[in-house]
Amino acid sequence: MAGSAPTATGASATGTASSGGGGLVDPAGLATLTHEKMCTLLNADEAAAILGKAIGGPATGMLIKNLGTNCLYTSVAAADGSTDLLKIEFNVSGYQNSLALLKITGTPQPLTVAGRPGMGLDTPADPKAFVKAQLYVSLGDDPNSVALYVEAPTLEMAKKAAETVIPRIATLT
Numbered sequence: 001m002a003g004s005a006p007t008a009t010g011a012s013a014t015g016t017a018s019s020g021g022g023g024l025v026d027p028a029g030l031a032t033l034t035h036e037k038m039c040t041l042l043n044a045d046e047a048a049a050i051l052g053k054a055i056g057g058p059a060t061g062m063l064i065k066n067l068g069t070n071c072l073y074t075s076v077a078a079a080d081g082s083t084d085l086l087k088i089e090f091n092v093s094g095y096q097n098s099l100a101l102l103k104i105t106g107t108p109q110p111l112t113v114a115g116r117p118g119m120g121l122d123t124p125a126d127p128k129a130f131v132k133a134q135l136y137v138s139l140g141d142d143p144n145s146v147a148l149y150v151e152a153p154t155l156e157m158a159k160k161a162a163e164t165v166i167p168r169i170a171t172l173t
Helices: 036-041 043-050 096-104 154-173
Strands: 060-066 066-073 085-091 109-113 116-121 133-138 147-152
Touching: 036 060, 036 066, 036 085, 036 133, 036 154, 043 085, 043 154, 085 096, 085 154, 096 116, 096 133, 096 147, 109 133, 109 154, 116 154, 133 154, 147 154
Parallel strands: none
Antiparallel strands: 060 066, 066 085, 085 147, 109 116, 116 133, 133 147
């Protein structure tokens, strides 16, 4: 996954999809989006810079029909065996539905990320907490728009990943 950032082919990096309520991505195009293609939005060097650690191998992920596609970057294991995860996902169930999931784990804060509305929740203070920092960003102009979901060790890392990925989304459509 190491290498240069992806470039648009016939699409504006900040353009809008032809359908989808003025959003950045056409939900219909996500139905068959592979994780390999999604993982072109962020390369391993960029993921490593965000995490502050080397990435332990190629990005992985999966397409979950009717739910979305994700891409996972895992850091090289530390001496204690722990790793950090950076997860980027399109959630096609809609931005408002995604927020319901976020509210289960805490009280999110409203954010603007790359000019888009979002909600974020930082990592809990409890070091044993399973939940990491989470960020949802609306990619459209209505409550049912596709959401970009980012999970990272901290909310700042999640925001940095989203700010890197969002301008490149048009390269997928």
